[in-house]
Amino acid sequence: MLTTAFVDLPPLQTAGGTITLPGSKSISNRVLLLAALCQGTTTLHDVLDSDDTRVMLAALTTLGCRIAQTGNTVVIEGLGGQPAQKQAHLFMGNAGTAIRPLTAALALMGGSFELSGVPRMHERPIGDLVDALRQLGCQIDYTGKDGYPPLHIGQPQLKLDAPIKVRGDVSSQFLTALLMALPLVAKQAIVIEVVGELISRPYIEITLNLLARFGIQIQREGWQRFTVPAGCQYQTPGTLYVEADASSASYFIAAGAIAKSTTGTKSIKILGLGADSIQGDIRFIEAAQAMGAKVSSGPNWLEVSQGQWPLKAIDLDCNHIPDAAMTLAVMALYAQGTTTLRNIASWRVKETDRIAAMACELRKFGATVVEGADFIQVTPPASPADWKTGSIHTYDDHRIAMCFSLAAFNPAQWPVRIEDPKCVAKTFPDYFEALFSVVQTAPEHIPVICVDGPTASGKGTLAAQLASQLGYHLLDSGALYRITALAAAQAGLALNASGEDAIANMAARLNIAFKNDQVWLDGAEVTEQIRLEATGMQASQVSALSKVRTALVALQHSFRRLPGLVADGRDMGTVIFPDAPLKVFLTASAEQRAQRRYKQLISKGNPTTLDSLRADLEARDARDMSRSASPLKPAQDALLMDNSNLSIEESVNQVLTWWQDKQPF
Ligand SMILES: Nc1ncnc2c1ncn2[C@@H]1O[C@H](COP(=O)(O)OP(=O)(O)OP(=O)(O)O)[C@@H](O)[C@H]1O
Numbered sequence: 082m083l084t085t086a087f088v089d090l091p092p093l094q095t096a097g098g099t100i101t102l103p104g105s106k107s108i109s110n111r112v113l114l115l116a117a118l119c120q121g122t123t124t125l126h127d128v129l130d131s132d133d134t135r136v137m138l139a140a141l142t143t144l145g146c147r148i149a150q151t152g153n154t155v156v157i158e159g160l161g162g163q164p165a166q167k168q169a170h171l172f173m174g175n176a177g178t179a180i181r182p183l184t185a186a187l188a189l190m191g192g193s194f195e196l197s198g199v200p201r202m203h204e205r206p207i208g209d210l211v212d213a214l215r216q217l218g219c220q221i222d223y224t225g226k227d228g229y230p231p232l233h234i235g236q237p238q239l240k241l242d243a244p245i246k247v248r249g250d251v252s253s254q255f256l257t258a259l260l261m262a263l264p265l266v267a268k269q270a271i272v273i274e275v276v277g278e279l280i281s282r283p284y285i286e287i288t289l290n291l292l293a294r295f296g297i298q299i300q301r302e303g304w305q306r307f308t309v310p311a312g313c314q315y316q317t318p319g320t321l322y323v324e325a326d327a328s329s330a331s332y333f334i335a336a337g338a339i340a341k342s343t344t345g346t347k348s349i350k351i352l353g354l355g356a357d358s359i360q361g362d363i364r365f366i367e368a369a370q371a372m373g374a375k376v377s378s379g380p381n382w383l384e385v386s387q388g389q390w391p392l393k394a395i396d397l398d399c400n401h402i403p404d405a406a407m408t409l410a411v412m413a414l415y416a417q418g419t420t421t422l423r424n425i426a427s428w429r430v431k432e433t434d435r436i437a438a439m440a441c442e443l444r445k446f447g448a449t450v451v452e453g454a455d456f457i458q459v460t461p462p463a464s465p466a467d468w469k470t471g472s473i474h475t476y477d478d479h480r481i482a483m484c485f486s487l488a489a490f491n492p493a494q495w496p497v498r499i500e501d502p503k504c505v506a507k508t509f510p511d512y513f514e515a516l517f518s519v520v521q522t523a524p525e526h527i528p529v530i531c532v533d534g535p536t537a538s539g540k541g542t543l544a545a546q547l548a549s550q551l552g553y554h555l556l557d558s559g560a561l562y563r564i565t566a567l568a569a570a571q572a573g574l575a576l577n578a579s580g581e582d583a584i585a586n587m588a589a590r591l592n593i594a595f596k597n598d599q600v601w602l603d604g605a606e607v608t609e610q611i612r613l614e615a616t617g618m619q620a621s622q623v624s625a626l627s628k629v630r631t632a633l634v635a636l637q638h639s640f641r642r643l644p645g646l647v648a649d650g651r652d653m654g655t656v657i658f659p660d661a662p663l664k665v666f667l668t669a670s671a672e673q674r675a676q677r678r679y680k681q682l683i684s685k686g687n688p689t690t691l692d693s694l695r696a697d698l699e700a701r702d703a704r705d706m707s708r709s710a711s712p713l714k715p716a717q718d719a720l721l722m723d724n725s726n727l728s729i730e731e732s733v734n735q736v737l738t739w740w741q742d743k744q745p746f
Pocket residue numbers: 535536537538539540541542543559617677678680681724727728729732
């Protein structure tokens with residue numbers, strides 16, 4: 082997962098490949114709770130691992146439920162209708178799919194429970210559910226603001242004869258919560274009457290479908306009246322597979338519709354759900370098709386490619402796909418004409434006020450946006466020249482981060498900045514990694530920051546920190562020369578012109594792997610070995626051989642991957658990435674460098690002397706600078722930085738400032 086302050090998406094061009102999506106949040110949290118409420122053991126496969134499901138799992142564990150988790154498989158020993166702990170404080174984060182059904186279940190079972198969440202959760206209404214539960218005799222108090230969490234739940238005095246009325250026009254989760262919890266107390270039939278027009282009906286269908294899998298057959302009259310049958314009891318289905326998340330699929334369906342196909346790979350194939358999914362957001366496919374997407378499907382898969390282009394504007398009631406409809410709003414940027422998405426009032430009470438947020442962020446691209454109480458209307462920029470770009474504020478809302486990543490396909494080829502990308506952890510922690518695995522762009526669009534300079538100037542330290550702060554890949558090109566030198570020395574080759582052909586041959590076929598902070602050569606860990614001063618000197622020797630340098634070029638280019646690269650070495654800016662938008666030539670006095678290396682080696686327990694180190698590094702620099710093949714020198718357009726008197730933090734901040742100065746946002 083990207084944990085950086087922002088991620089800059091380079092302009093994207095094509096899409097193609099196969100992706101397996103994480104499990105559905107709606108299904109995961111429902112089945113976790115149902116498995117906890119019933120008697121017996123349930124094994125749930127492909128469960129989503131995200132912030133919201135962790136909130137549910139933590140709450141169930143606190144309530145005394147025995148849960149074993151291995152990867153995405155969760156085995157739950159049900160509580161059999163009563164929590165083992167009758168007193169608890171449960172932190173619900175910002176997980177609406179956790180707090181609502183848990184409130185209902187705990188209020189009916191009774192005890193003494195505090196339910197609270199993040200500040201935004203305390204702004205999300207729950208009053209309609211509490212009102213419904215109070216009709217049943219549940220004891221629920223607001224401990225903050227009336228109508229909103231946090232809540233205190235006490236011991237109920239249940240009266241279940243009269244039909245329960247619940248509002249259905251603010252959130253369907255209130256009805257879901259009652260439907261999931263009432264079987265706990267259904268000694269007699271219990272009737273729920275929905276007041277107002279029920280929104281987001283497909284989510285109720287998921288609830289009914291999953292309840293049926295757990296042995297509860299709810300009787301439904303239209304969308305206004307639901308009966309929980311007398312004497313019904315949760316029964317474990319034993320094993321259950323969670324479908325991939327249909328809302329998460331919307332970003333990849335949209336990418337397939339917007340992007341040109343990659344040559345040879347015709348489309349994006351999405352694994353984990355098919356068009357027959359039980360999730361309401363699967364109907365996003367129809368909306369995407371109406372806009373021009375070409376979609377085919379089979380058991381557990383979807384395949385999407387560009388159909389009509391430009392996309393067609395639509396005017397759609399989105400009540401049935403409230404979450405995925407946000408993706409349509411970004412697709413509208415690529416449509417001819419004005420797209421209107423209606424009946425989306427529920428957006429206003431989600432993770433943020435999504436109508437206001439979407440309007441504000443879409444305007445950053447030059448779109449004309451009209452917003453109303455329950456609709457949004459998007460007219461794209463008139464021509465590629467009218468497109469602008471921006472830094473997308475994400476409001477701690479995973480869907481805003483994910484859907485705006487699609488703006489990186491803009492025809493003006495602007496990069497797009499997404500702030501706080503880790504907010505996707507709510508439902509899709511590895512969203513950006515997944516996106517980068519199925520979208521492509523020309524290498525010259527992928528930014529590279531080059532850091533070249535002499536030995537022990539701090540290149541590696543600087544490059545690693547830049548990469549970590551920008552979420553970029555890292556190329557330590559010196560390590561490649563060090564590994565080559567080690568392999569050559571181990572093979573007994575002469576590290577000079579007489580061994581050049583053999584070493585170059587070997588360099589072209591190196592079997593290396595970088596795993597976390599470890600370096601592996603031919604299945605053996607060589608992390609410490611390649612960092613020895615002696616290996617550095619040998620690396621300097623083999624790096625003077627031009628055939629060896631040529632043999633390592635393709636490998637170095639292969640590190641240029643989305644979303645960007647920081648590369649450190651001697652010839653990054655001059656030879657390997659001459660088109661890099663930022664080249665830094667880092668120096669420090671020989672005295673400073675010798676002292677830094679001295680401290681580094683002594684702290685690792687490697688005895689040495691300052692004088693010998695200084696002599697070695699000066700000899701190494703002299704060879705690196707004087708060789709005929711790609712000598713160490715600043716690129717013509719490099720920015721020079723002498724960090725003799727700068728701290729690491731100051732050096733990093735200086736380069737980040739230079740980098741920011743080059744951005745359009
Ligand atoms: N600005 C700085 N101030 C003080 N110490 C620094 C600074 N930058 C780096 N260092 C320290 O100097 C040592 C050498 O840094 P680093 O290994 O990053 O250099 P390098 O240029 O990559 O070396 P080499 O080319 O030999 O791989 C490290 O211990 C690092 O923590």
